Amino acid sequence: QVGLVESGGGSVQAGGSLRLSCATRVYPSRYICLGWFRQGPGKDREGVANIWLGDGRTFYVDSVKGRFTISHDYVKNTLGLQMDTLKPEDTGMYYCAAMLNAWGGCERRIDAYGDWGQGTQVTVSA
Numbered sequence: 001q002v003g004l005v006e007s008g009g010g011s012v013q014a015g016g017s018l019r020l021s022c023a024t025r026v027y028p029s030r031y032i033c034l035g036w037f038r039q040g041p042g043k044d045r046e047g048v049a050n051i052w053l054g055d056g057r058t059f060y061v062d063s064v065k066g067r068f069t070i071s072h073d074y075v076k077n078t079l080g081l082q083m084d085t086l087k088p089e090d091t092g093m094y095y096c097a098a099m100l101n102a103w104g105g106c107e108r109r110i111d112a113y114g115d116w117g118q119g120t121q122v123t124v125s126a
Contacts, residue, residue: 002026002098002115009094009120016086016124022079022096022117030054033099033106034072034079035113038122040092048094049081050106059106063089086124093119 003025012018026032035050049060049070058070069082079096097113099106107113 002100004096004098004115004117006094006096006117006120009122011123011125012086014087014124014126017082017084018086018122020081020083020094020096020120020122022081024077024079024096024098026077026098026100026115028053028072028074028077031100031102033102033113035097035099035106036070036079036081037095037097037110037113038090038092039095040089043092045095045110047108047110050099050108051079052102052106054102054105057105059108083122086122088124088126090122091124092122094122095119 008020032053036048039045067085071080096117098115099113
């Protein structure tokens with residue numbers, strides 16, 4: 001069991017910031033990819049950002065580049081997502097997920113991630 005548990009969601013006005021955290025029991029092997037996904041109202045789930053523990057390589061979807069920062073704390077074994085300059089379109093349920101056996105890096109496909117947290121709600125008002 002990977003045991004992913006998100007926290008840190010909430011409501012904020014546009015332009016504000018939130019920090020999400022995801023506690024995980026997965027052993028922080030270099031061949032692990034951890035990612036953040038979100039699903040807005042009436043929208044499909046999409047990948048927001050991911051990080052490959054092998055070398056810290058990160059990926060961000062274009063809509064959050066320059067505003068969101070993904071990080072991993074090896075000591076606490078916690079995945080983080082710092083979200084700044086939030087926009088109403090960032091509203092949604094945010095999930096952390098783990099991709100095991102990520103030998104060559106992270107995949108962006110949702111079905112590549114086999115372990116998921118329960119999600120935490122982020123609401124950004126105009």
